[in-house]
Amino acid sequence: MPESFSKQSPVLEAFIMSILKVARLGHPVLRKVTANLAQRELQSAAMQKFIDDMIETMKEYDGVGLAADQVHESKQLAVLEVANNPRYPNKPDVPLTVLVNPKVTPLSDVLEEDWEGCLSIPDLRGKVPRYTSVRVQAWDRNGQELDYVATGFHARVIQHEFDHLNGKLYVDRMRDLTTLSFLQEFARYWLPARDE
Ligand code: NI
Secondary structure: OOOHHHHOHHHHHHHOHHHHHOOOOOHHHOOOOEEOOOHHHHHHHHHHHHHHHHHHHHHOOOOEEEEHHHHOEEEHHHHHHHHOOOOOOOOOOOEEEEEEEEEEEOOOOHHHHHEEEEEOOOEEEEEEEEEEEEEEEEEEEOOEEEEEEEEEEHHHHHHHHHHHHHOOHHHHOOOOOOEEEEEHHHHHHHHHOOOO
């Protein structure tokens, strides 16, 4: 847990949400395989607050997902939500979801390329192939079983976050780096062809 937990009084802890520092490409924490969470650890007040802070951090930076290792906690935990996101306009909504110890299984061999970015690789975008349909098995934040199928952009976000938990970043998944672009160049040279 971040140090700040121990510095605040328990009463304040329950009310103060924190924006967490995001690890950037090159930080070794992003390359470690994260550790499983036990039910007891998940149910702890500190972990529940950490989940709230992850959600707050994701929203603060207009992310559509955030993995715990991106905020320096090497645990099998990710949050995701897509709702009118300025970084990813015109994408279908995905409800706020907390995935604990997720297992992700492709349901088809079909790969689709689309643009991805990452809060740990600021200002860049690249085209990444992802499975169009996946089965997700995980716990929610209360330790209840989740088992569902995600498709399209939802499936893409889940695969991106699942990769984080296994020490992989989207640039590892690109077929080559020819589309890797800064946001300004992405907007200038690639965006008009987005819906080609
Ligand atoms: Ni990312």
